[in-house]
Amino acid sequence: MQSVRAMKETDAGSGLTERQGAVLEQALRLLVDGGEKALTTAGVARAANCSKESLYKWFGDREGLLSAMIAFQASKVRTLDVAGAKLDGGSLRVHLVTFARDLLDVLAGDVSLALNRLAIGQASREGSKLGHMLQERGRRQIGRRAGALLEAGRKAGLLAFDDSDEAYGALYGLVVSDWHLRMLLGEEPGRLKKDFSRRAERAVDAFLTLYGAKE
Amino acid sequence: MQSVRAMKETDAGSGLTERQGAVLEQALRLLVDGGEKALTTAGVARAANCSKESLYKWFGDREGLLSAMIAFQASKVRTLDVAGAKLDGGSLRVHLVTFARDLLDVLAGDVSLALNRLAIGQASREGSKLGHMLQERGRRQIGRRAGALLEAGRKAGLLAFDDSDEAYGALYGLVVSDWHLRMLLGEEPGRLKKDFSRRAERAVDAFLTLYGAKE
DNA sequence: CCCCATCAGTACCGTACGGTACGGTTCGTG
DNA sequence: CACGAACCGTACCGTACGGTACTGATGGGG
Numbered sequence: 238m239q240s241v242r243a244m245k246e247t248d249a250g251s252g253l254t255e256r257q258g259a260v261l262e263q264a265l266r267l268l269v270d271g272g273e274k275a276l277t278t279a280g281v282a283r284a285a286n287c288s289k290e291s292l293y294k295w296f297g298d299r300e301g302l303l304s305a306m307i308a309f310q311a312s313k314v315r316t317l318d319v320a321g322a323k324l325d326g327g328s329l330r331v332h333l334v335t336f337a338r339d340l341l342d343v344l345a346g347d348v349s350l351a352l353n354r355l356a357i358g359q360a361s362r363e364g365s366k367l368g369h370m371l372q373e374r375g376r377r378q379i380g381r382r383a384g385a386l387l388e389a390g391r392k393a394g395l396l397a398f399d400d401s402d403e404a405y406g407a408l409y410g411l412v413v414s415d416w417h418l419r420m421l422l423g424e425e426p427g428r429l430k431k432d433f434s435r436r437a438e439r440a441v442d443a444f445l446t447l448y449g450a451k452e
Numbered sequence: 453m454q455s456v457r458a459m460k461e462t463d464a465g466s467g468l469t470e471r472q473g474a475v476l477e478q479a480l481r482l483l484v485d486g487g488e489k490a491l492t493t494a495g496v497a498r499a500a501n502c503s504k505e506s507l508y509k510w511f512g513d514r515e516g517l518l519s520a521m522i523a524f525q526a527s528k529v530r531t532l533d534v535a536g537a538k539l540d541g542g543s544l545r546v547h548l549v550t551f552a553r554d555l556l557d558v559l560a561g562d563v564s565l566a567l568n569r570l571a572i573g574q575a576s577r578e579g580s581k582l583g584h585m586l587q588e589r590g591r592r593q594i595g596r597r598a599g600a601l602l603e604a605g606r607k608a609g610l611l612a613f614d615d616s617d618e619a620y621g622a623l624y625g626l627v628v629s630d631w632h633l634r635m636l637l638g639e640e641p642g643r644l645k646k647d648f649s650r651r652a653e654r655a656v657d658a659f660l661t662l663y664g665a666k667e
Numbered sequence: 668c669c670c671c672a673t674c675a676g677t678a679c680c681g682t683a684c685g686g687t688a689c690g691g692t693t694c695g696t697g
Numbered sequence: 698c699a700c701g702a703a704c705c706g707t708a709c710c711g712t713a714c715g716g717t718a719c720t721g722a723t724g725g726g727g
Contacts, residue, residue, distance in 0.1 A: 277683085289686075290688085290706095299686090354576055407626060413625060446661070503677085
């Protein structure tokens with residue numbers, strides 16, 4: 238262990254080698270294609286051309302593998318903070334609509350749906366931290382982007398709200414409504430995806446009606 | 453079969469005997485307590501003091517048992533339609549807040565969460581109609597109550613909207629936001645439940661701001 | 668009183684999975 | 698070249714589950 242000096246990592250501080258990242262990639266693919274039942278240790282080993290022994294050496298047990306998959310996927314998603322430019326009414330609306338559409342696209346993604354299904358399935362037993370991980374790494378991340386945008390809007394005098402979380406909750410609800418749950422339950426996402434743009438615009442309009450500053 | 457004349461049923465047209473209903477009750481309890489993994493055929497048979505053979509005779513296979521559980525639970529929930537009385541601004545708000553709070557209570561219920569987790573877990577494989585069943589029996593039911601309420605509000609000149617589904621979607625989103633998903637992911641529901649009343653009122657106020665008729 | 672259907676309880680079977688152990692191979696290093 | 702670490706492929710083990718078959722008990726109807 239100590240002799241290994243230059244362990245090449247996929248990501249700074251992730252502690253994963255390229256090989257292990259590739260294995261997790263295959264595991265995610267298996268999960269997306271066949272659900273949790275298809276995600277067996279033997280299946281992952283076969284798909285990734287590695288041995289089960291290596292899986293257990295790297296990730297401890299099956300739970301560790303699942304956690305690593307979530308962490309790995311989260312590490313790949315980078316939310317670009319465009320908190321830069323100055324805002325007017327039009328650009329704020331554009332930014333909000335873009336955010337809303339991105340949010341819908343993320344939630345409707347194959348990997349996101351599969352991981353959410355996995356974490357929800359594990360949520361029944363106690364001690365499963367998968368749900369908490371997904372919440373922390375996923376929502377907190379995109380929530381920060383929204384929070385920064387809302388805060389910038391308030392700074393520019395375009396938005397009026399007391400509680401930032403409450404405003405974000407309203408925006409989220411207006412955008413997502415029950416679509417996320419419906420997709421998790423298996424409703425064909427193709428038909429829903431077509432309406433994402435229109436839905437994002439309507440939701441942002443409603444949000445601005447609620448929280449837009451009176452002029 | 454034909455010789456059985458008076459098969460005592462728990463519910464008109466459900467096709468279930470009292471005994472079978474009791475078995476499903478125990479199965480639901482097992483599911484709530486221990487999640488899907490705890491819901492084994494042997495476990496259900498033991499908990500309900502029946503034989504596995506009877507389970508397979510009555511429900512066909514495990515999938516049939518799950519479907520029967522969902523249908524059974526749905527048959528127990530009766531949404532009272534209070535489409536009667538005349539509405540003014542105050543009573544409409546009261547009705548909406550009551551609806552919102554009921555919605556949050558239902559979604560936060562043990563059995564609801566367990567069944568949703570179950571259906572979501574099964575949603576990965578194709579051909580699983582559990583998600584569709586839950587959607588149809590659950591949401592459609594409570595959606596009708598909301599639709600009737602909204603329609604009554606519009607009839608009384610208190611609400612203004614073109615698309616009833618869109619208005620309901622906005623109400624749902626404002627009320628629920630991401631709380632349902634967070635509860636499904638295992639977030640302690642106790643802490644969330646305390647705020648249900650305040651949350652319902654805030655959401656209804658926002659909804660009335662969006663869809664209340666200008667006077 | 669007997670017959671037959673139903674059902675509980677149990678034993679059983681095939682399978683599949685999580686986890687472990689072992690032989691053979693590659694590759695970097697002294 | 699020799700040594701050893703890492704690792705692949707596979708075989709293996711214990712267990713648990715879905716589903717089936719059998720036995721004995723119960724209870725209602727002719």
